[in-house]
Amino acid sequence: MAERTAQVERNTLETQIKVSVNLDGTGKSQFDTGLPFLEHMMDQIARHGLIDLDIHAVGDLHIDAHHTAEDIGITFGQALAKAIGDKKGISRYGHAYVPLDEALSRVVLDLSGRPGLCMDVKFTRASIGGFDTELFYEFFHGLTNHALMTLHIDNLKGHNAHHQAETIFKAFGRALRAAVAVDQRLDGGMPSTKGVL
16 A cells, blocks of 8 residues: 655745644654644644644744634645545544543544534633634634545533543544544445545
8 A cells, every 4th residue: 555644835924834644653743833732632633543743833823823723724634635545445434432531522524525514512611721722623624624524523521621622632533543544345445335535
């Protein structure tokens, strides 16, 4: 099988983002974004998804974190789409439930080629580690649109906002790991009755 890696660079007047991803990695990550709590969460994706992830970002953080968080999601999504390639032979679907103490989240995704995000999360705090919790939606919205995936995120319970966020990102990593896994039974075929995704 060809290497499933990608490097994407995205530059705008608001942000300059570089993302490198290896879908067949070991969970190594490196970040330099100016957003330490988001980095902590993206590290969960790498470790639980067993993907290698390197993200560097320079953004207009003197305004706020919105553009940087959203554009990281967009560029990460572009890199995922590029690394996944034509989707032949992959499992396509992935899901995971992840608990952390009192918190429990479920993530279900489909590498469908049709972007769509349904996110039902009521964070108990507006900010975690200086990061606005509403920006998690912007991160996943950008990622979903550019990775061309259908993504359902539900926080089923939890009263500690850090735990809520961490279960979401761990579950996303595990669901992504399942979806990009190669299914030998497909023998390189397309996991769709349409013949294309």
